[in-house]
Amino acid sequence: MSIIVNHVSYSxxxxxxxxxxxxxxxxxxxxxxxxxxxxxxxxSGKSTLVQHLNGLVKPxxxxxxxxxxxxxxxDLTRKELxxxxxxxxxxxxxxxxxxxxxxxxxxxxxxxxxxxxxxELRAYAALKAVGIEDEYFYQSPFDLSGGQKRRVAIAxxxxxEPEVLVLDEPTAGLDPxxxxxxxxxxxxxxxxxxxxxxxxxxxxxxxxxxxxRIIVMNKGEVAYNDTPSEVFKHYKxxxxxxxxxPEVTRALYQLRKEGFDVNTDIIxxxxxxxxxxxxxxx
Amino acid sequence: xxxxxxxxxLFITKNYIGYIPALIFLAAVVKxxxxxxxxxxxxxxxxxxxxSLSVLCNLFLTPGEPLVSFWKLSISREGIKTAVFMAIRxxxxxxxxxxxxxTTTPNQLTDGLEKGLGFMKVIKVPVHEIAMMMSIALRxxxxxxxxxxxxxxxxxARGADFESGNIIKKIKSxxxxxxxxxxxxxxxxxDLAMAMEARGYRxxxxxxKMKPLKYHGNDAVAYIILLLYLAVIIALRVLIK
Amino acid sequence: xEIVKTEKxxxxxxxxxxxxxxxxxxxxxxxxxxxxxxxxxxxxxxxxxSGKSTLAKTINAILHPTEGTVWVDGMDTMDxxxxxxxxxxxxxxxxxxxxxxxxxxxxxxxxFGPENMGVPSEEIWKRVEESLKMVxxxxxxKASPNRLSGGQKQRVSIAxxxxxRPKCIVLDEPTAMLDPxxxxxVINAVHELNIKEGITVILITHYMDEIVNADRVFVxxxxxxEMEGTPREIFSRVDELKELRLSVPQVTEVAYELRKKxxxxxxxxxxxxELVESLNKCR
Numbered sequence: 001m002s003i004i005v006n007h008v009s010y011s012x013x014x015x016x017x018x019x020x021x022x023x024x025x026x027x028x029x030x031x032x033x034x035x036x037x038x039x040x041x042x043x044s045g046k047s048t049l050v051q052h053l054n055g056l057v058k059p060x061x062x063x064x065x066x067x068x069x070x071x072x073x074x075d076l077t078r079k080e081l082x083x084x085x086x087x088x089x090x091x092x093x094x095x096x097x098x099x100x101x102x103x104x105x106x107x108x109x110x111x112x113x114x115x116x117x118x119x120e121l122r123a124y125a126a127l128k129a130v131g132i133e134d135e136y137f138y139q140s141p142f143d144l145s146g147g148q149k150r151r152v153a154i155a156x157x158x159x160x161e162p163e164v165l166v167l168d169e170p171t172a173g174l175d176p177x178x179x180x181x182x183x184x185x186x187x188x189x190x191x192x193x194x195x196x197x198x199x200x201x202x203x204x205x206x207x208x209x210x211x212x213r214i215i216v217m218n219k220g221e222v223a224y225n226d227t228p229s230e231v232f233k234h235y236k237x238x239x240x241x242x243x244x245x246p247e248v249t250r251a252l253y254q255l256r257k258e259g260f261d262v263n264t265d266i267i268x269x270x271x272x273x274x275x276x277x278x279x280x281x282x
Numbered sequence: 283x284x285x286x287x288x289x290x291x292l293f294i295t296k297n298y299i300g301y302i303p304a305l306i307f308l309a310a311v312v313k314x315x316x317x318x319x320x321x322x323x324x325x326x327x328x329x330x331x332x333x334s335l336s337v338l339c340n341l342f343l344t345p346g347e348p349l350v351s352f353w354k355l356s357i358s359r360e361g362i363k364t365a366v367f368m369a370i371r372x373x374x375x376x377x378x379x380x381x382x383x384x385t386t387t388p389n390q391l392t393d394g395l396e397k398g399l400g401f402m403k404v405i406k407v408p409v410h411e412i413a414m415m416m417s418i419a420l421r422x423x424x425x426x427x428x429x430x431x432x433x434x435x436x437x438x439a440r441g442a443d444f445e446s447g448n449i450i451k452k453i454k455s456x457x458x459x460x461x462x463x464x465x466x467x468x469x470x471x472x473d474l475a476m477a478m479e480a481r482g483y484r485x486x487x488x489x490x491k492m493k494p495l496k497y498h499g500n501d502a503v504a505y506i507i508l509l510l511y512l513a514v515i516i517a518l519r520v521l522i523k
Numbered sequence: 524x525e526i527v528k529t530e531k532x533x534x535x536x537x538x539x540x541x542x543x544x545x546x547x548x549x550x551x552x553x554x555x556x557x558x559x560x561x562x563x564x565x566x567x568x569x570x571x572x573s574g575k576s577t578l579a580k581t582i583n584a585i586l587h588p589t590e591g592t593v594w595v596d597g598m599d600t601m602d603x604x605x606x607x608x609x610x611x612x613x614x615x616x617x618x619x620x621x622x623x624x625x626x627x628x629x630x631x632x633x634x635f636g637p638e639n640m641g642v643p644s645e646e647i648w649k650r651v652e653e654s655l656k657m658v659x660x661x662x663x664x665k666a667s668p669n670r671l672s673g674g675q676k677q678r679v680s681i682a683x684x685x686x687x688r689p690k691c692i693v694l695d696e697p698t699a700m701l702d703p704x705x706x707x708x709v710i711n712a713v714h715e716l717n718i719k720e721g722i723t724v725i726l727i728t729h730y731m732d733e734i735v736n737a738d739r740v741f742v743x744x745x746x747x748x749e750m751e752g753t754p755r756e757i758f759s760r761v762d763e764l765k766e767l768r769l770s771v772p773q774v775t776e777v778a779y780e781l782r783k784k785x786x787x788x789x790x791x792x793x794x795x796x797e798l799v800e801s802l803n804k805c806r
Contacts (some may be wrong), residue, residue, distance in 0.1 A: 041704055042672060056435050056439060065674055100573065180770075202702040258802075276782070276802065421668075429730070488641045489638050490637075
């Protein structure tokens with residue numbers, strides 16, 4: 001067990017007439033080594049929720065536990081917490097500021113008070129993990145392409161060697177290939193470092209292939225919390241809250257209705273081709 | 283519409299006894315503007331701290347014949363005078379400007395400014411451009427505030443500390459916030475310039491207005507009253523010296 | 524006459540070092556010739572950095588061709604005297620909704636274009652009302668843009684362009700920063716304009732599902748036009764698209780793979796219904 005969210009509510013301007021509830025009584029458990037997809041459309045509360053996980057936002061009600069310790073009420077310091085739960089914001093490349101790529105990645109570990117040798121080792125490892133070659137290390141981060149900038153920004157958080165890596169829409173604005181590359185990279189990082197990943201997105205297709213579990217948020221509440229194929233069974237309800245199951249899954253449900261004997265638990269193209277092929281004996 | 287009138291009148295409240303006509307004027311304006319009195323009082327609460335600070339400063343720091351003194355501090359007759367004077371001035375300033383912001387949209391404000399200062403065009407002051415800049419600045423303030431908050435949080439997630447340390451450390455800790463903020467502001471400015479150009483913007487010449495400012499009879503009356511008020515204040519100042 | 528026509532259009536970015544010496548030249552658009560007929564719905568596809576945005580900006584005369592010519596409704600964009608007419612004829616909507624809204628109230632922003640054109644006040648009001656109704660944002664005319672969702676902001680931007688009464692709208696990745704609901708809102712609004720008002724649309728995007736209903740699609744890569752055709756023709760070339768860092772809708776890929784395995788499915792299946800229907804025929 002790594003993170004427990006216990007009856008957490010969060011309101012903007014609490015106690016005034018302007019009070020708006022962004023989160024309503026959220027209960028979640030995030031286990032070690034899981035890959036979680038946190039899905040919801042804009043304003044569903046997903047971004048507010050992830051900012052609770054590393055203590056950037058304090059819940060109005062309820063507690064959050066990291067490895068059994070209440071993050072706001074224990075010996076756990078903010079710095080420690082933020083090094084354990086790394087949060088990559090949306091458009092993280094907008095937070096780059098150093099003169100060269102390498103120093104920028106060093107910023108996080110340096111803030112943790114690590115020795116300069118340790119800092120540099122971690123920065124090096126992080127840049128390697130996101131696939132940035134040595135030749136870019138001493139370039140200005142602002143001269144890189146959009147996709148590279150994003151990788152460098154992710155490395156900046158990775159270099160703090162968090163146990164839980166939370167990413168808020170890491171694929172926003174990228175082209176399809178760039179999107180696949182980032183998702184593939186995250187999946188590799190997770191396998192290699194054996195860390196927990198929480199990936200926030202508004203696209204089911206983004207996370208369907210990688211996530212062990214999908215949490216769907218709607219209007220500040222958890223609407224679904226299950227394995228991808230279980231969540232996609234509710235494809236009609238998902239549609240109502242502005243989300244959609246992957247196109248292949250919806251296609252398979254329709255084929256099933258037409259009397260084809262296909263497996264509707266399938267969430268990606270290759271498997272869909274197989275199950276449809278079986279109906280035709282190929 | 284009478285935006286400018288306010289702007290001007292605010293800067294003139296500099297005379298001691300002139301406060302009497304100023305008070306009458308302000309009271310009249312409050313009445314006309316139909317802003318509920320409660321609202322104004324509420325607005326005042328926010329500046330109570332500032333007000334008391336300025337009163338205290340004036341009270342203790344104005345040199346003069348000491349009336350009461352303890353430890354190293356002393357209160358002089360002049361000190362009391364200036365403190366009261368400053369308090370009234372600040373109160374009037376705040377009430378005046380809050381009425382302005384409560385009754386006038388930012389756009390009317392910039393339009394009013396553009397029109398009111400229009401005569402300065404003759405001496406080559408780019409009045410239209412200044413008004414346009416103000417209006418854009420007003421639009422981007424909330425966006426940039428939000429952005430500042432986001433960058434700050436993102437750097438805090440990377441272990442940045444904006445709170446502790448001495449001044450030098452604090453200033454240094456702002457670099458990771460300010461650099462991205464400036465870059466973002468420049469990017470936005472660039473985008474905006476392109477978008478404005480694409481929509482045919484080419485400065486103030488040949489432009490029409492969707493909501494042209496029209497001066498009515500009321501505004502003329504307001505101008506006359508304002509001028510009278512100005513005259514009274516100046517006269518008082520000259521006479522009382 | 525074509526509404527937009529380019530001939531051998533080339534655009535180069537010149538990078539300079541601190542001393543203004545030329546460091547290198549990037550050719551963003553390379554020898555592109557295309558023509559768009561009035562009333563068409565054109566989609567331009569390409570990955571980030573393929574030159575599609577640069578191409579769009581040359582149409583609006585924000586950028587001028589290094590070589591070749593761009594005509595908008597018969598006007599050469601290199602001719603300074605045509606500049607304002609071109610911008611009124613081919614309006615442009617950009618990617619970031621926050622960075623293109625100038626007014627602090629929705630209706631004031633929509634009025635910005637006509638104000639610049641010197642349209643009389645009453646006429647501006649009429650145009651603002653019409654344009655906001657066309658994109659379904661009339662109820663929000665008094666709202667502050669900061670309180671709108673991304674999709675709503677982008678629709679306001681479109682209304683702002685419509686108020687200039689353009690014959691053609693160029694949209695440069697208008698949905699890249701939006702969530703699925705916002706994307707749908709914007710794309711539906713654009714299609715409606717094309718069908719109901721007959722406005723020519725040039726939509727630049729990398730989302731394949733947005734171009735399914737386009738009349739014609741151009742696929743760009745490193746400044747060239749690599750493919751041209753109807754969406755169906757384009758989507759039947761799955762492998763080539765993948766090589767160009769693009770993807771196809773999932774059902775299109777499923778159908779393509781099944782075809783490779785020997786099922787007699789037609790080329791370029793675009794929707795779930797089409798897939799189900801043609802699979803039914805195979806039984």
